[in-house]
Amino acid sequence: MEFEKIFIRFIEELYENRKLSFGESDVQLNDAHTVDLTDSLRRRISEQILLFYQEITLQKVDWTNRGNAGVRGFINILPIEVATGSWEGSLYFKGKSPEGMKNFKAFDFFLPECCVGFYLADENENPNEELYAYDLEDEPEPLNVNMEGYIQLLYMARGFSYWPYVLRGLEGGRDYGVTEKFKNGMPQVFPDFKWEDFVALYEKVKLRK
Numbered sequence: 001m002e003f004e005k006i007f008i009r010f011i012e013e014l015y016e017n018r019k020l021s022f023g024e025s026d027v028q029l030n031d032a033h034t035v036d037l038t039d040s041l042r043r044r045i046s047e048q049i050l051l052f053y054q055e056i057t058l059q060k061v062d063w064t065n066r067g068n069a070g071v072r073g074f075i076n077i078l079p080i081e082v083a084t085g086s087w088e089g090s091l092y093f094k095g096k097s098p099e100g101m102k103n104f105k106a107f108d109f110f111l112p113e114c115c116v117g118f119y120l121a122d123e124n125e126n127p128n129e130e131l132y133a134y135d136l137e138d139e140p141e142p143l144n145v146n147m148e149g150y151i152q153l154l155y156m157a158r159g160f161s162y163w164p165y166v167l168r169g170l171e172g173g174r175d176y177g178v179t180e181k182f183k184n185g186m187p188q189v190f191p192d193f194k195w196e197d198f199v200a201l202y203e204k205v206k207l208r209k
Contacts, residue, residue, distance in 0.1 A: 001148050004029055004055040010155040014063065019189045023062030028079075030057045035080055044120040045084070046127040048147035049107070053080045061159055071185040073159035074110040083107040084120070104132070104140055108154075116143065116150070116164050130207060133164040143167045149205030156198055160186060170202055 011027070014020070033054045035042065042050060058079050065071035084105050106117035114135050121127040131150050132140035143164055145153065157163040162178045169175030186193040 003052050019066055020063045021066050025062055026060040028058040030055055046129045052147050065189045071188055072161045075159040076109045078107055141168055144171055144206045152205055156201055
């Protein structure tokens with residue numbers, strides 16, 4: 001998957017949308033196409049995540065519907081060395097260390113109280129491809145997608161606030177009411193968005209367990 005190309009297309013189309021205002025946004029492409037982690041740490045991370053970071057090292061987008069400030073979107077994909085670092089004393093994680101979750105690493109900290117992450121594999125185990133949503137309160141909840149699927153859905157959702165919980169709802173899990181907000185809010189600012197297309201994409205990319 002060409003992560004850089006689809007991101008550039010995504011961001012160009014997003015910034016052409018006159019219904020949106022933008023807050024702090026940033027992107028850093030990985031011209032060196034290397035991931036600055038030790039070999040032992042790399043072996044504990046899924047190949048899809050490493051492939052993404054070989055093209056993009058940071059991605060931050062913050063948008064608001066000019067006509068309805070309640071409809072917003074956030075992307076905050078952290079540098080891999082930050083994502084895989086310690087929760088303790090981190091600016092992003094505000095010193096909160098998830099009890100019994102030392103192997104859980106957040107990489108898309110889209111809001112201060114909610115993120116998406118992955119589990120580092122234990123030594124001599126194969127990495128787990130699946131990503132998880134975490135609200136900093138309960139246990140991380142499985143999203144049934146890997147990095148490639150997540151990025152495709154993220155861009156279709158344009159980072160709509162709390163959108164990963166829509167995936168939870170599609171699998172019968174709790175969605176905190178996000179699904180209805182998503183279905184109603186997206187067409188307000190993205191006339192090309194179709195709920196049926198989003199569901200179809202999820203069905204296409206979700207992990208088969």
